[in-house]
Amino acid sequence: MCRLFAVSSDTPLSPMKALEALDTMREGHDGSGVGLFLRDLGGPLAAVKGSPILSGIFTEAGLKKLDALMMDIGFMTKYRMGIRLPATPPAGTPKRDIYLIRAYDYPSAWETLSETEKHRRLMETRLRLRKMGEAEGDMIVFSFWPDVVMIKEIGDPLTVGRYLDLDRHGLTARVILAQGRQNTNYAINLYACHPFFLEGYATMTNGENTAFIPVKEFLESRGFEGYMGFQSDSEVFVHILHYMERFLDLPLEAYKHIITPLPDAALTAHPNARLLRTLKQSCRKLIIDGPNCVIGSLPDGSVFMAQDSKKLRPGFVGGKPGIWGFSSEVCGLDTVIPDRDKTKDFQPMHLDMAVVGPDRKEVTVCRQTDRLSRQV
Amino acid sequence: MSANGQIIPSSLSISDLPWQIRWNQDKCTLCGSCTAVCPVNAIELGVFRKREITAGLGLAEKPASSQTIRYGIRQRTSPAYACVGCAMCSMVCPNDAILPERNDGGDKLRFHINQGGQPRSRGGRRNDPAGLLDQIKFIRISMLTDPALDAGRHTFELNTLLGRVLEPRDALKHQREHGWMPPVREIYPLVIGGMSFGALSPPMWEGLQMGVAYLNEELGMPVRMCTGEGGCPPRLLRSRFLKYVILQIASGYFGWDEIIHAIPEMKEDPCAIEIKYGQGAKPGDGGLLMWHKVNKLIAAIRGVPERVSLPSPPTHQTQYSIEESVAKMIQSMSMAWGFRVPVYPKISATSTTLAVLNNLTRNPYAAGLAIDGEDGGTGAAYNVSMNHMGHPIASSLRDAYLNLVKVGKQNEIPLFAGGGVGKNGNLAANAAALIMLGASGIQTGKYIMQAAAGCLGSEQDRCNICNIGLCPKGIASQDPRIFRRLDAEKVAERVVDLYLAFDMELRKILAPLGRSTSLPIGMSDALGINDFHAAERLGIRYVV
Numbered sequence: 001m002c003r004l005f006a007v008s009s010d011t012p013l014s015p016m017k018a019l020e021a022l023d024t025m026r027e028g029h030d031g032s033g034v035g036l037f038l039r040d041l042g043g044p045l046a047a048v049k050g051s052p053i054l055s056g057i058f059t060e061a062g063l064k065k066l067d068a069l070m071m072d073i074g075f076m077t078k079y080r081m082g083i084r085l086p087a088t089p090p091a092g093t094p095k096r097d098i099y100l101i102r103a104y105d106y107p108s109a110w111e112t113l114s115e116t117e118k119h120r121r122l123m124e125t126r127l128r129l130r131k132m133g134e135a136e137g138d139m140i141v142f143s144f145w146p147d148v149v150m151i152k153e154i155g156d157p158l159t160v161g162r163y164l165d166l167d168r169h170g171l172t173a174r175v176i177l178a179q180g181r182q183n184t185n186y187a188i189n190l191y192a193c194h195p196f197f198l199e200g201y202a203t204m205t206n207g208e209n210t211a212f213i214p215v216k217e218f219l220e221s222r223g224f225e226g227y228m229g230f231q232s233d234s235e236v237f238v239h240i241l242h243y244m245e246r247f248l249d250l251p252l253e254a255y256k257h258i259i260t261p262l263p264d265a266a267l268t269a270h271p272n273a274r275l276l277r278t279l280k281q282s283c284r285k286l287i288i289d290g291p292n293c294v295i296g297s298l299p300d301g302s303v304f305m306a307q308d309s310k311k312l313r314p315g316f317v318g319g320k321p322g323i324w325g326f327s328s329e330v331c332g333l334d335t336v337i338p339d340r341d342k343t344k345d346f347q348p349m350h351l352d353m354a355v356v357g358p359d360r361k362e363v364t365v366c367r368q369t370d371r372l373s374r375q376v
Numbered sequence: 377m378s379a380n381g382q383i384i385p386s387s388l389s390i391s392d393l394p395w396q397i398r399w400n401q402d403k404c405t406l407c408g409s410c411t412a413v414c415p416v417n418a419i420e421l422g423v424f425r426k427r428e429i430t431a432g433l434g435l436a437e438k439p440a441s442s443q444t445i446r447y448g449i450r451q452r453t454s455p456a457y458a459c460v461g462c463a464m465c466s467m468v469c470p471n472d473a474i475l476p477e478r479n480d481g482g483d484k485l486r487f488h489i490n491q492g493g494q495p496r497s498r499g500g501r502r503n504d505p506a507g508l509l510d511q512i513k514f515i516r517i518s519m520l521t522d523p524a525l526d527a528g529r530h531t532f533e534l535n536t537l538l539g540r541v542l543e544p545r546d547a548l549k550h551q552r553e554h555g556w557m558p559p560v561r562e563i564y565p566l567v568i569g570g571m572s573f574g575a576l577s578p579p580m581w582e583g584l585q586m587g588v589a590y591l592n593e594e595l596g597m598p599v600r601m602c603t604g605e606g607g608c609p610p611r612l613l614r615s616r617f618l619k620y621v622i623l624q625i626a627s628g629y630f631g632w633d634e635i636i637h638a639i640p641e642m643k644e645d646p647c648a649i650e651i652k653y654g655q656g657a658k659p660g661d662g663g664l665l666m667w668h669k670v671n672k673l674i675a676a677i678r679g680v681p682e683r684v685s686l687p688s689p690p691t692h693q694t695q696y697s698i699e700e701s702v703a704k705m706i707q708s709m710s711m712a713w714g715f716r717v718p719v720y721p722k723i724s725a726t727s728t729t730l731a732v733l734n735n736l737t738r739n740p741y742a743a744g745l746a747i748d749g750e751d752g753g754t755g756a757a758y759n760v761s762m763n764h765m766g767h768p769i770a771s772s773l774r775d776a777y778l779n780l781v782k783v784g785k786q787n788e789i790p791l792f793a794g795g796g797v798g799k800n801g802n803l804a805a806n807a808a809a810l811i812m813l814g815a816s817g818i819q820t821g822k823y824i825m826q827a828a829a830g831c832l833g834s835e836q837d838r839c840n841i842c843n844i845g846l847c848p849k850g851i852a853s854q855d856p857r858i859f860r861r862l863d864a865e866k867v868a869e870r871v872v873d874l875y876l877a878f879d880m881e882l883r884k885i886l887a888p889l890g891r892s893t894s895l896p897i898g899m900s901d902a903l904g905i906n907d908f909h910a911a912e913r914l915g916i917r918y919v920v
Contacts, residue, residue, distance in 0.1 A: 208890070211891065214897060217781045221781055263531065279547075281537055281547070282787070288893065291522050
């Protein structure tokens with residue numbers, strides 16, 4: 001089973017903190033892999049906030065291909081975080097040439113473009129690189145986005161973190177999503193490892209989405225090139241989130257209503273029954289199933305946790321103003337935020353979604369039976 | 377054969393018939409029940425004369441011959457009176473003295489059943505017991521990564537949608553701008569397929585309606601039933617129960633005068649309107665109600681004279697193109713109810729299904745598509761149509777669904793599949809397989825007749841006389857002497873029984889697959905089949 005830990009903190013934290021939290025949940029995961037998503041970065045990357053950062057794993061040959069392509073498009077390297085590796089990787093972790101974290105200046109030709117167009121092109125470049133790397137396996141690209149870094153690797157999370165010496169480079173972030181297991185439901189592939197990323201949205205999931213195929217087919221047929229990959233059944237959670245905000249222009253509180261709509265009787269009694277029924281019917285193919293605890297992060301810096309319709313996976317939210325943690329198990333919270341008021345810890349149930357906004361002042365709980373905000 | 381009988385080409389002996397009557401003289405009480413009940417007069421009173429010779433041992437007594445007479449049952453061998461194997465004789469026999477048995481030797485009747493140049497016509501279904509749906513297995517069993525659910529304890533959302541569902545962006549736009557939203561019904565995925573009032577007897581229809589009403593009002597299961605082409609009783613049209621009914625219009629427009637005139641008096645809108653263009657049992661052929669069944673009541677409901685055969689034309693005669701057939705008719709029917717009722721066509725599965733479907737994707741009023749496969753049943757059709765015409769439902773449905781996936785409209789036009797679902801009794805398994813191949817819902821008729829009313833028909837050519845109004849169970853007859861055998865209340869009870877059992881079996885399939893939040897339409901990764909080519913064709917896993 002996957003174990004998840006996410007933190008949103010006013011003070012940038014080292015990703016090692018999150019990996020330590022994962023380590024306390026070792027009984028619940030097999031230590032077969034690690035995935036990290038970092039947003040709102042501190043340390044040296046704070047100085048390059050608006051610049052897109054490319055995260056991935058490259059061979060020497062892959063790096064040359066990357067440089068050629070980036071040069072061709074007009075990207076100039078602005079900052080590179082050199083990760084020096086010990087000669088031998090830990091047991092179970094493959095030997096890699098380069099773990100790349102590199103910030104670029106936008107091509108001068110892009111200067112006049114709107115933010116939306118720039119973002120579209122960033123995604124397009126990421127997908128192009130991913131495709132180029134698929135033939136030889138020399139480039140694995142996780143994200144290419146401003147103020148976002150992602151790291152994924154096979155092996156025990158804490159050991160991999162120490163191997164990459166994540167603390168040494170001053171890599172810190174205010175929002176961290178960490179997951180402690182290589183996806184094992186399908187083929188072993190780093191693209192199948194949570195968290196998943198698309199145009200500023202990221203999610204990770206503990207569980208298995210049994211409605212994967214119909215959801216995947218629906219997303220693929222939307223005609224949006226970013227809905228691809230699907231190496232994991234959980235990847236669709238980030239796509240659904242993206243589709244909801246970008247295409248349907250709906251706020252986060254609608255997410256639960258799309259992935260796990262209310263049963264018919266409860267829907268009829270809801271103050272927004274008409275809208276929710278429309279949503280349930282038209283987004284029927286986005287209804288997920290099976291046990292799933294989803295933790296995600298939005299471009300505005302919000303972090304949320306939502307459960308499947310039967311609440312078949314554990315999940316805790318707790319903390320204090322300024323720092324909030326989201327964890328599969330309470331011991332994860334204890335590691336990172338030991339001094340919180342534990343009586344206020346919250347476990348989202350089958351109707352709940354817990355959200356910590358970018359201000360990190362409080363946990364807001366959206367219950368599906370509540371009236372929706374005017375925004376919807 | 378009598379002493380002065382003549383042998384002609386169509387002279388048959390009992391051993392040439394497909395069903396042979398075994399009669400036990402020792403048990404028979406000569407009550408006459410069997411000959412009275414036989415719907416085709418295949419048996420009659422037989423007077424058997426036997427010569428007995430007595431010869432004494434000595435010379436004093438001369439040998440003598442005498443005649444004895446006994447009474448019993450004689451099976452008739454003329455093609456017109458051949459036994460149909462319904463076994464009503466066994467059912468009424470107080471002593472179990474009589475029984476029809478299938479002739480394993482290959483009958484000769486099939487070569488002579490076209491007397492007078494009339495090809496055989498009959499009711500029933502395709503005489504082929506095999507079926508692909510029964511071969512499909514559910515293989516994606518939830519194990520430790522996603523524990524299986526409990527069919528008895530967990531809640532399951534099994535309802536489906538019937539109606540044009542807008543694409544999410546359009547739906548929200550229409551909602552915000554208070555635009556027209558196509559009507560969508562949330563219904564139970566197992567629909568009682570179109571069997572007309574006329575084809576079915578009054579108690580059968582009444583029983584089905586009562587069962588459906590009970591399921592809706594007492595058990596909260598939104599089950600719907602299609603009328604078939606034959607109109608709808610006037611009281612039902614004006615009752616609140618109309619909302620559980622899908623009204624069917626087909627090429628004969630039978631009963632629609634009554635329906636149109638009742639619109640101003642309707643308390644509720646019907647669930648939907650089904651426009652029948654084709655039927656799986658007899659694709660490319662119209663409906664047929666033989667004159668035997670057109671009595672005063674049926675004639676009144678259908679708006680026709682009594683005792684005339686009612687053939688529907690193969691196509692809707694006023695239309696000549698798919699645009700007219702589908703678009704205009706859908707629009708007209710929608711308009712009749714103020715665009716508040718979903719209107720969808722039903723076609724027989726065919727290699728040209730996609731042409732119809734593609735047309736529907738461009739028609740914003742098309743509320744769905746029902747596809748009826750070759751194993752569908754009928755009240756009356758030519759034997760050749762039933763046995764040899766048509767397309768299997770599985771690949772036709774799968775092609776249609778994948779085509780919708782390709783154009784991104786898989787949620788917008790619900791597909792309803794029918795034709796042979798549950799033909800071997802595996803209703804829930806067959807239905808679930810079709811749902812996972814892409815059907816939003818299932819239509820079934822034969823299974824309902826068998827389970828709810830005890831229809832005797834089978835895929836081995838048993839009974840199959842629905843067309844002549846002599847249905848031995850009173851299901852498909854308009855003769856009060858026959859249909860009084862059927863108790864509407866008991867039919868209703870059986871409808872409820874079979875729906876509850878279906879519901880539990882469906883949950884027993886979905887729970888191990890880890891599905892409960894929505895009906896698993898198109899969940900093809902759950903399916904496997906032990907036939908490589910079928911697996912390839914359907915895009916499911918080949919398992920051995």
